[in-house]
Amino acid sequence: MINISEEQVNNALDFSTLVPALKQAFTTDICVPSRLHYDMENPKASRETTLLMMPAWQAGDVAGVKLVTVAPDNGLKNLPSIQGTYLLFDINNGSIKAMMDAPALTAKRTAAASALASQFLSREDSKSLLIVGTGTLAPQLIAAHTNVRPINQVYVWGRTLAKAQAVCEQVSELNIECIPVDDIQSYAKQVDIISCATLSTTPLIFGHWLQPGQHVDMVGAYRPDMREMDDACLVGNKIFVDNFDGALRETGDIAIPLKTGIISKKDIKADLFSLCKGEYQVNRKASDITIFKSVGHALEDLIAAKLVANNTLK
CATH class of the missing domain: 3.40.50.720 (NAD(P)-binding Rossmann-like Domain)
Incomplete structure (x- = not known):
């Protein structure tokens, strides 16, 4: 399994490619179940820390799941508010193709x-x-x-x-x-x-x-x-x-x-x-x-x- 860093994610994605790729994807039949959203009590912070789990897959191609936490007080700790990882699987054989930095991926796709x-x-x-x-x-x-x-x-x-x-x-x-x-x-x-x-x-x-x-x-x-x-x-x-x-x-x-x-x-x-x-x-x-x-x-x-x-x- 390859672990892809934040820097590699940013270098691999440019908006001139990602924006049209998303436009095409929104016309396809990619399977996207409802994401799971959990608010976890955190007495050490002003509010809960959120856990998000977001799966999706293309039949016969790839599947992926994003696991991220959102901690709103992290700015006071000089930490990013969103942290986590993304796992990409090969549907044909079930193997993990890569694990990559989820915050960088999220920022790129959200902006796109x-x-x-x-x-x-x-x-x-x-x-x-x-x-x-x-x-x-x-x-x-x-x-x-x-x-x-x-x-x-x-x-x-x-x-x-x-x-x-x-x-x-x-x-x-x-x-x-x-x-x-x-x-x-x-x-x-x-x-x-x-x-x-x-x-x-x-x-x-x-x-x-x-x-x-x-x-x-x-x-x-x-x-x-x-x-x-x-x-x-x-x-x-x-x-x-x-x-x-x-x-x-x-x-x-x-x-x-x-x-x-x-x-x-x-x-x-x-x-x-x-x-x-x-x-x-x-x-x-x-x-x-x-x-x-x-x-x-x-x-x-x-x-x-x-x-x-x-x-x-x-």
């Missing part, structure tokens, strides 16, 4: 899914991007969004300017201007795309900030009690998700407004499966505000892991 959604939902001339959050996902989201849209101006907001500056330094090789900012509201009002990836339990983006023509990419809030956007972001705007099953149950950004009647299921226009299969056609008006909520899907992990193995085990 956001970029894929942006191809369908954002304005083609989008040139500016606000990143909310300074975790592992932030530089990957910048690279992914700039891969599919002509973005040349990026603003990064975090809890500290130093962390925002560190994100900008990580994307210095990109042909963009990256600026750390401390005023989330003013920049949210002026950019073409907002991408938010945090562990916040209270909204960071508010509907009355949003401007006609914007695309909002919501990546965090992986639990039913977490929120990154308020109700007003959803009312009257076009809502899309990566997958219906997970989004309706697992994220407070969608589950809470559904429960309180702010929105209904029919207000969610389509998921990535419908978009990629052409079952839903996006007719974007210049004034439309589009909202994409991502909760993650094991299909994305499997396709990314397969690419990593193919590019690493040559």
Whole structure:
């Protein structure tokens, strides 16, 4: 069995390859059972540590399972909030092909899914991007969004300017201007795309900030009690998700407004499966505000892991 490191995962995946691979995969019949989600009590932290188990397989080809923990307080310990591993199996003989770093894989595939959604939902001339959050996902989201849209101006907001500056330094090789900012509201009002990836339990983006023509990419809030956007972001705007099953149950950004009647299921226009299969056609008006909520899907992990193995085990 080959153990593939974080560095190898990052080197093996580029968005110009991963985004179209995901687009094609969302049209196939990859088997994806519901993921298992366990909240484990942790008296030493402010909240539970979450264990996620996400399996998927392609008949006659490969199978994979991701095992990750999410510990929201890890930022205070200078540790990543997401840790874990991904196991890739050969279905033909049942052997383990590879074990690889799950956080790196997750960051790449999550950012690629956001970029894929942006191809369908954002304005083609989008040139500016606000990143909310300074975790592992932030530089990957910048690279992914700039891969599919002509973005040349990026603003990064975090809890500290130093962390925002560190994100900008990580994307210095990109042909963009990256600026750390401390005023989330003013920049949210002026950019073409907002991408938010945090562990916040209270909204960071508010509907009355949003401007006609914007695309909002919501990546965090992986639990039913977490929120990154308020109700007003959803009312009257076009809502899309990566997958219906997970989004309706697992994220407070969608589950809470559904429960309180702010929105209904029919207000969610389509998921990535419908978009990629052409079952839903996006007719974007210049004034439309589009909202994409991502909760993650094991299909994305499997396709990314397969690419990593193919590019690493040559």
